[in-house]
Amino acid sequence: MKRLFLLLAAIVALPALAQTPVELIPRSAIFGNPSKAQGLVSPDGQWISWIAPRDGVLNIWVAPASDPSKGRPLTDEKLRPIRQHFWARNSKVVLFINDRAGDENFHRR
Numbered sequence: 001m002k003r004l005f006l007l008l009a010a011i012v013a014l015p016a017l018a019q020t021p022v023e024l025i026p027r028s029a030i031f032g033n034p035s036k037a038q039g040l041v042s043p044d045g046q047w048i049s050w051i052a053p054r055d056g057v058l059n060i061w062v063a064p065a066s067d068p069s070k071g072r073p074l075t076d077e078k079l080r081p082i083r084q085h086f087w088a089r090n091s092k093v094v095l096f097i098n099d100r101a102g103d104e105n106f107h108r109r
Contacts (some may be wrong), residue, residue, distance in 0.1 A: 033058055041065060042091040047085070049052065049094055051082060060085050060094060 032075040037058075042065075049062045054073045058081035063071035074094060075082060085096040099105055 002007060008016055033081070040085070042087045042088055044091040047087075049085060049087065051085065058082050060096060062094065 030038050033053045033056070034051075035051045036052045038050060041048055046065055047062055048065050048068060049060060050071075051058050052061050053059070053101075054061075054076070055078070057079070059073050059075040059077050060082055061071045062074045063069070073099055075096070077098065079099070082096050082098050085094055087094060
């Protein structure tokens with residue numbers, strides 16, 4: 001009986017819900033660039049890296065682990081966003097993959 005009552009209450013409430021304006025989630029919140037993503041610490045613990053927009057395109061940024069406010073962009077990609085990066089074991093090199101013009105052929109750079 002309780003389930004039937006809840007079902008009837010939901011059916012009665014449907015017309016009222018249909019008249020209530022619903023605010024849509026902004027498209028940019030779902031499909032836009034993140035402010036920062038994929039934060040990593042170098043193997044030696046001295047550096048941190050992340051992906052963030054630079055002039056509207058996702059690039060790799062690095063900073064000393066002791067002072068993240070000194071972050072600077074490491075890459076200058078203008079067309080295709082960088083989506084993934086890795087630290088080399090020696091903590092001196094940051095590797096990333098990227099395709100050219102959306103061809104999904106990923107090359108080391």
